[in-house]
Amino acid sequence: MTAPTRPLRADARRNREAILAAAGELFGEQGDEAQIEEVAARAGLGVGTVYRHFADKQALLAAIVGRRFEAATELARSVDELTDAGEAFERLLYGYLESVCADSAFRRALLGPEEPRWESIAAQKEAFREVVSRIVQRAVDAAVLRADFGVDDFVRVTRGAMANMPDDADWRRHVELQLEGIRP
Amino acid sequence: MTAPTRPLRADARRNREAILAAAGELFGEQGDEAQIEEVAARAGLGVGTVYRHFADKQALLAAIVGRRFEAATELARSVDELTDAGEAFERLLYGYLESVCADSAFRRALLGPEEPRWESIAAQKEAFREVVSRIVQRAVDAAVLRADFGVDDFVRVTRGAMANMPDDADWRRHVELQLEGIRP
DNA sequence: CGTGAACCGGAATTCCGATTCCGCTTAGAA
DNA sequence: TTCTAAGCGGAATCGGAATTCCGGTTCACG
Incomplete structure (x- = not known):
């Protein structure tokens, strides 16, 4: 199934966590109404990066x-x-x-x-x-x-x-x- | 408040009821996800007519x-x-x-x-x-x-x-x- | 260091449903 | 029957959020 994915690059792993943290807070407060752009902003990243880590919202x-x-x-x-x-x-x-x-x-x-x-x-x-x-x-x-x-x-x-x-x-x-x- | 609105024209009154009936069914089934266009269709009317009777969704x-x-x-x-x-x-x-x-x-x-x-x-x-x-x-x-x-x-x-x-x-x-x- | 595969940013694009607009139709008063 | 204000239809427009794209950047392996 899951191909032998090589571990994420250090910065990527860090960013992924930042996204999860930001999304955790925002979705926690606002539910699914929270916007991807806001999540990205709170994580200090661009939307593109969010989409690199997660297929969609x-x-x-x-x-x-x-x-x-x-x-x-x-x-x-x-x-x-x-x-x-x-x-x-x-x-x-x-x-x-x-x-x-x-x-x-x-x-x-x-x-x-x-x-x-x-x-x-x-x-x-x-x-x-x-x-x-x-x-x-x-x-x-x-x-x-x-x-x-x-x-x-x-x-x-x-x-x-x-x-x-x-x-x-x-x-x-x-x-x-x-x-x-x-x-x- | 409510200005001396003259009574609706007969067809308009009928249409208004049709819209309420259609909306009652659709919103009842699907909640606010139901679309205005669908409501209009079920009432056998155009969207414009729905908006003539109700300011917005x-x-x-x-x-x-x-x-x-x-x-x-x-x-x-x-x-x-x-x-x-x-x-x-x-x-x-x-x-x-x-x-x-x-x-x-x-x-x-x-x-x-x-x-x-x-x-x-x-x-x-x-x-x-x-x-x-x-x-x-x-x-x-x-x-x-x-x-x-x-x-x-x-x-x-x-x-x-x-x-x-x-x-x-x-x-x-x-x-x-x-x-x-x-x-x- | 030198390279290139991974990554990143964010403007541009896509989607989709609400709402508007205006030319056409019709009820109903005279 | 005529006339016109009230009504109607639905294509076109608007708006807001998701998702894509690709040129520029950065890790990490040799």
Whole structure:
């Protein structure tokens, strides 16, 4: 598949990071409305350079969102170490939602419908889902969550909270209400 | 304010309705992505005619969304007639959500942040909110809802459900879970 | 150093949907 | 029936953002 690509030249690698950093900030603030030209400017580069590293805007967006998923998966893995299933679940829930709250591109990617648009990060999504699934199952077994609660419900609850972002007080209140409803 | 506008010519009135009908369908299916040219085509008219009736795309969108709000308010008023406060609340909740589910432009207008964009329908929104407020209050007084439940929570819960649309099974399940959480 | 493959910058181009413009048509008052 | 203000159609224009292109620059290997 991926031909034996020789490593990037040092400056190119640096620039690539600068682009990802700039895009991370801008997409985080403005979602996909942020413009490539602005990303390039914030990275201190020309648009041409952005396009040398990413085929198109969508690819850049996907790179960012993919990273967020990876971070979320890492969070999930780390809370899964906790002995207390209930605590693991709550930490996952809030930790995940906080990361979503902080990035509107991530948020929109999650709230929007599955589109062919996000094919490229299907693997990351799946990885996250798997760990979440495990944590939810543990919480159910520990009778911290109602017996019929499943991963899909986790998705519903979190999407619900996202719909009340970015105001912090707002979504937290909504999560509290929901927590009342998903206990046994 | 509104100058003594003489009534529209018969054909113009008919066309205006055709445009609203076409736009209602298209925006309902595709949200604001639907194109004016398509609206005009479905109404069997030219784009110029659409612009003769509505200043711009946003105005047309607002006209549609405003109508949805009015319908929702009417629904709310009618369930407010019911004696049983609990039933009134549930009928409002589900009735409202069903109408939202059926129209993606309405949904997006509700899910998106308040923008100056929707100024023109502020009155309709406010009217709806007021009736909802009354119904929620009755439900709280009747101890059908937890004492600290307010209109804002109604907004949170419904936004939450919308985030899980348009799949029907999905949002209904989510509402059920939430209902568990908002009872006393 | 000397070279050339990799890179970079950013003006120019492409795309695409909203909006305008104006000559033609028609309802409906006289 | 006539006349004209109100309406209509849709090609042409505008605008704003993505993407391309290519002459000039820079790393890094010999």
